[in-house]
Amino acid sequence: MSSSHPAVVTVTGAAGHIGYAALFRIAAGAMLGHERPVHLRLLELPHAVSAAAGTAMELDDGAFEQLLSVDIYDDPRAAFDGTDFALLIGSRPRSKGMERADLLQANAAIFAEQGAILNDVAAEDLRVIVVGNPANTNAAIASAHAPDIPAERFTALTRLDHNRAIAQLAHRAGCVAREISRVTVWGNHSPTQYPDIFHARVAGRSGAELATDRTWLEDDFIPTVAKRGTAIIETRGASSAASAASATIDHVHDWVLGTPADDWTSAALPSPGVYGVPEGLVCSFPVRAVAGRWEIVEGLDINDFSRARIDASVAELAGEIAAVGDLLPA
Ligand SMILES: NC(=O)c1ccc[n+]([C@@H]2O[C@H](COP(=O)([O-])OP(=O)(O)OC[C@H]3O[C@@H](n4cnc5c(N)ncnc54)[C@H](O)[C@@H]3O)[C@@H](O)[C@H]2O)c1
Ligand SMILES: O=C(O)C[C@H](O)C(=O)O
Secondary structure, three states: OOOOOOEEEEEEOOOOHHHHHHHHHHHOOOOOOOOOOEEEEEEOOHHHHHHHHHHHHHHHHOOOOOEEEEEEEOOHHHHOOOOOEEEEOOOOOOOOOOOHHHHHHHHHHHHHHHHHHHHHHOOOOOEEEEOOOOHHHHHHHHHHOOOOOOHHHEEEOOHHHHHHHHHHHHHHHOOOHHHEEOOEEEEOOOOOOEEEOOOOEEOOEEHHHHOOOHHHHHHHHHHHHHOHHHHHHHHHOOOOOHHHHHHHHHHHHHHHHOOOOOOOEEEEEEOOOOOOOOOOOEEEEEEEEEOOEEEEOOOOOOOHHHHHHHHHHHHHHHHHHHHOHHHOOO
């Protein structure tokens, strides 16, 4: 498919906070490049269709050169028909005091249904990014209900965690984000995630050198990154929206257009059984995008400090899958 072929992009939860922040940047070409025309499909629950219609009016008013059409749906089958990109954002967000585990059952059913519909009606080259929490497990559920779509096309967002790790490292090192590369977020998009700086390059220094300050690493850097979602909810009174939208756009942009040379990023993908992560778990890995496909960066040396933290997050992922076992096809 040529890179200038019009793309059909379906955004679920389009009237929500993340949807609102994402749509205008997609329309402006930030996700698929400025040469690629876009048909936008906005999927919402019936009660929020009116709000989505208001957003569509604003999209019109942007007079975006690449935006070919905006259509609004409350029927997922129609919204996903022939879609190339499914941004699965729509779900119930975690509110103040609510644990992510409480979201599991509430949101799992949505992703089972959407996976099955995508399997029936989406374009052959469909790519899926799950943002709605618990994102990793929701992606696994959607994929399990889409047996005809290669599992690797179902991904979950950990780019926000990756970006957060870069930001915290930049603060620590007194540099800017573009001077940092080769950070990895492993595991689940949850407080068990492990932001790994041992292979990072930080403004001419090695991440391993910064990691020698174990007090900073264990008591400051790792918990600050891993619990940033909670800190945003506590401080803002609502879960992160613009940063989540921005990371979603980064994820799809790199997937389609490639990761920068000599760097990698983080994305949650079904494990092919590498780095001790059981096959099929949707786990965050260091990844590069090559010719429109994610490739896990293999062969990194994993020290004992990292191993224990990766294992803990992977154990949580296995527990989440076990908890939604009744929603997985036999
Ligand atoms: N992975 C990440 O890094 C990350 C970061 C931030 C937020 N999130 C998650 O993203 C999700 C959305 O967050 P938000 O702030 O935009 O929430 P929001 O409540 O503002 O918007 C969610 C929207 O989804 C819609 N919706 C719910 N079920 C739907 C369905 N079945 N089909 C279509 N639309 C549906 C709702 O009507 C609502 O408009 C939440 O689950 C949140 O926890 C993930
Ligand atoms: O933690 C949450 O529920 C919000 C979101 O996943 C985030 O990381 O900001």
